[in-house]
Amino acid sequence: MKISSFLHFASFGIRTILFRKKDPILGTVIVTDKCNLHCKHCSVNNITAVVHPYRQIRGEMQTLYDMGVRILFFCGGETFLWRDGDKSLRDLVIEAKEMGFLIVNVVTNGTFPIDLPEADLILLSLDGDRDRHNMIRGDTYDTIMENIRNATADNICFYMAINQINKDCVRDVCKKARDTAHVKAVSFNFHTPYPDTRDLALGREEKAECCRVITQMMKEGCPVFNLKGAFPYLIDNRFPTPCHQCLVMENGKLSVCGRCIDVPGLCDECGYFFVAEYTLLFRGNPRIVLEMLFTYLKYI
Numbered sequence: 001m002k003i004s005s006f007l008h009f010a011s012f013g014i015r016t017i018l019f020r021k022k023d024p025i026l027g028t029v030i031v032t033d034k035c036n037l038h039c040k041h042c043s044v045n046n047i048t049a050v051v052h053p054y055r056q057i058r059g060e061m062q063t064l065y066d067m068g069v070r071i072l073f074f075c076g077g078e079t080f081l082w083r084d085g086d087k088s089l090r091d092l093v094i095e096a097k098e099m100g101f102l103i104v105n106v107v108t109n110g111t112f113p114i115d116l117p118e119a120d121l122i123l124l125s126l127d128g129d130r131d132r133h134n135m136i137r138g139d140t141y142d143t144i145m146e147n148i149r150n151a152t153a154d155n156i157c158f159y160m161a162i163n164q165i166n167k168d169c170v171r172d173v174c175k176k177a178r179d180t181a182h183v184k185a186v187s188f189n190f191h192t193p194y195p196d197t198r199d200l201a202l203g204r205e206e207k208a209e210c211c212r213v214i215t216q217m218m219k220e221g222c223p224v225f226n227l228k229g230a231f232p233y234l235i236d237n238r239f240p241t242p243c244h245q246c247l248v249m250e251n252g253k254l255s256v257c258g259r260c261i262d263v264p265g266l267c268d269e270c271g272y273f274f275v276a277e278y279t280l281l282f283r284g285n286p287r288i289v290l291e292m293l294f295t296y297l298k299y300i
């Protein structure tokens with residue numbers, strides 16, 4: 001991370017903590033909800049299947065920027081399906097950087113060729129070993145591994161949503177992150193139980209066991225892009241929600257925290273690690289502040 005970016009985030013953090021401000025810093029633009037997969041745990045694919053036009057996406061990026069957002073995520077549906085005329089996802093990433101976003105990340109299912117060297121991180125969903133991943137995501141594991149081998153930069157971070165199907169694969173994914181070229185780290189979430197996927201949610205003891213394994217793997221040198229200090233809060237779902245510093249834009253609609261904010265009661269069962277990490281950070285939790293500093297400087 002550039003020193004100027006670090007100073008911007010440090011000053012934002014200090015102001016937010018000291019004055020209990022609710023200004024945003026992290027924003028996500030949903031470029032489409034169209035997807036080539038139908039993963040078992042996912043409730044947000046192919047609801048409209050509209051690929052939003054370039055002008056609209058550009059306007060949404062500008063709105064977020066004007067609101068103070070400096071960490072931008074592109075998400076979907078499948079982000080790599082986005083295209084408008086001769087504009088591709090890569091053009092969006094380059095333009096986001098030119099607009100002044102300090103960190104630009106992309107979330108993808110990894111089934112398309114990965115040529116995005118300008119992105120700071122490509123969060124690539126990997127949901128277990130070959131067997132469990134394919135059980136959740138269809139027969140995609142080998143294609144994804146081939147795309148990672150052929151990737152044009154070392155900016156990939158695995159992204160695993162832990163649920164009833166893959167809860168025993170945390171170790172495999174940690175080791176895969178450590179041992180795979182072009183992969184920097186792995187970042188985890190627990191399954192967030194939308195009404196149609198409640199059966200995939202983990203219980204308290206299962207979450208605790210996953211956190212124990214992640215901690216062990218960190219000790220063994222696996223690169224995990226999460227904060228250990230947030231684990232106890234995630235296990236018991238006792239972190240503050242929603243995250244006021246995070247915004248999502250989908251088809252002109254701006255939501256605080258996640259597009260899931262409208263699902264009644266869901267925030268009480270939220271499994272997204274970033275929500276725990278950011279809300280605890282901005283409440284000034286000293287351990288989280290320190291861990292965030294070290295983790296972000298290490299991986300971004």
Ligand SMILES: C[S@@+](CC[C@H](N)C(=O)[O-])C[C@H]1O[C@@H](n2cnc3c(N)ncnc32)[C@H](O)[C@@H]1O
Binds near residue numbers: 044108271
């Ligand atoms: C909605 S997908 C969009 C990007 C891309 N299609 C992908 O799969 O990475 C973004 C991430 O959300 C995760 N996800 C989907 N439903 C979830 C849920 N109910 N709880 C936690 N994570 C979930 C996916 O596994 C994926 O890592």
Ligand code: SF4
Binds near residue numbers: 044
């Ligand atoms: S690839 Fe992503 S958007 Fe598509 S169904 Fe799977 S989790 Fe949902």
Ligand code: SF4
Binds near residue numbers: 241
């Ligand atoms: S806190 Fe609520 S809105 Fe935010 S990600 Fe979790 S479930 Fe979604």
